[in-house]
Amino acid sequence: xxxxxxxxxxxxxxxxxxxxxxxxxxxxxxxxxxxxxxxxxxxxxxxxxxxxxxxxxxxxxxxxxxxxxxxxxxxxxxxxxxxxxxxxxxxxxxxxxxxxxxxxxxxxxxxxxxxxxxxxxxxxxxxxxxxxxxxxxxxxxxxxxxxxxxxxxxxxxxxxxxxxxxxxxxxxxxxxxxxxxxxxxxxxxxxxxxxxxxxxxxxxxxxxxxxxxxxxxxxxxxx
Numbered sequence: 001x002x003x004x005x006x007x008x009x010x011x012x013x014x015x016x017x018x019x020x021x022x023x024x025x026x027x028x029x030x031x032x033x034x035x036x037x038x039x040x041x042x043x044x045x046x047x048x049x050x051x052x053x054x055x056x057x058x059x060x061x062x063x064x065x066x067x068x069x070x071x072x073x074x075x076x077x078x079x080x081x082x083x084x085x086x087x088x089x090x091x092x093x094x095x096x097x098x099x100x101x102x103x104x105x106x107x108x109x110x111x112x113x114x115x116x117x118x119x120x121x122x123x124x125x126x127x128x129x130x131x132x133x134x135x136x137x138x139x140x141x142x143x144x145x146x147x148x149x150x151x152x153x154x155x156x157x158x159x160x161x162x163x164x165x166x167x168x169x170x171x172x173x174x175x176x177x178x179x180x181x182x183x184x185x186x187x188x189x190x191x192x193x194x195x196x197x198x199x200x201x202x203x204x205x206x207x208x209x210x211x212x213x214x215x216x217x218x219x220x221x222x223x
Contacts (some may be wrong), residue, residue, distance in 0.1 A: 004033040009043045009193035010186050011036070015050040019057040022103055026060075027077050036083055044196045045091040045189035048111065049182050055096045055121075056104025075221045078103060079137050083215035086141070086208055089201025090106040092194035095185035097178065102126055107137055109145040110169075112192075115185045118163035118175040129158040136223040137214035144211045146171060193196065 005012045013033050020026070037046050048055065064074060072136065085092060085107065095113040100123045108114050108123070116123065125142070127134055134142070143151045150169045153159055163175035176184050205212065 002029045002033055004036060007186060008190070009045060010189045011040070011044060011046045012182075012186065013046060013048045015048060015056060019049040019054045020050055020079075020104065021057050021060040021063075022073065022078055023060045023063055024077065027081055031081060031084065034088065037090060038088065041108055044192055045093070045193040046088065047093045047095055047185045047189045048167070049095040049185070050097060052098060053121075054098045054104075055094070055100040056106045057099065058102030058106075062124075072221060075135060076218050077123040079215040079217075079221055081134070082106060082110045082137070083212050086215070087201060087204045087212055089198060089204070090196040091189055091200070093185040093189045095181045096121065096123065096172065097181045100124070102130075102132075103138075106141055109141060113174075113185075113188055114172040115174040115176060115181055115188065116163045116166055116172040117178050117181050118167075119178065120162075122162060123166045123171055124158060124160040124161040125154045125160045130155055135221060137211070137217065137221065140211045140214050144208060 003014045013030070037044060059078065064071060080177070092111040093113045093115060094108040096108060096114060096116040098117070098121045100108050100121070102125060105123055106123050142155060147153065147170065150171065161169060161171055163172070166172045168173040174184055213218055
């Protein structure tokens with residue numbers, strides 16, 4: 001399960017050492033960590049990291065198959081997590097040390113900045129290959145954070161972007177050696193920590209208002 005630590009002004013949220021799929025308990029744990037970060041005083045920023053082969057492999061499809069009657073409730077909770085992170089009033093950096101797929105990719109896009117391992121691992125939106133259409137809110141999130149050309153390619157071709165390709169497409173902001181991913185993310189976060197607070201939250205809320213409205217739509221999250 002996710003764990004939260006603090007390194008001076010930077011909170012480091014470790015998502016886990018497995019596939020870090022969005023099980024309801026995992027979502028609740030991340031949300032609790034975001035509560036702590038948001039309520040803390042003073043300069044602060046957030047870095048999300050993981051351990052092992054995956055940063056996040058996205059939705060917990062096994063759980064969904066076993067709880068088909070809770071599909072809409074589950075999607076609402078995933079959307080709410082994206083909205084929370086996208087509008088969080090602290091600087092956020094995702095440290096992508098491993099595969100970042102599907103909803104894991106969308107989770108990374110909800111951060112302000114992304115740092116990716118250059119030599120191994122892929123960032124990918126595989127929905128076109130696995131026959132799961134993006135919800136309207138997910139589509140809006142992706143299109144708000146990527147250029148039209150890159151969003152189109154990523155969403156319709158399920159392309160797997162390595163670190164250098166992801167950097168060239170501006171999906172990520174840095175592509176670095178494996179042992180530098182976390183340190184680079186912490187460094188970037190610390191440089192922005194003084195900007196945490198209500199003003200930053202308002203800027204994000206206004207910048208992404210249409211996306212946030214869709215992500216927070218609990219009446220018809222699937223369109």
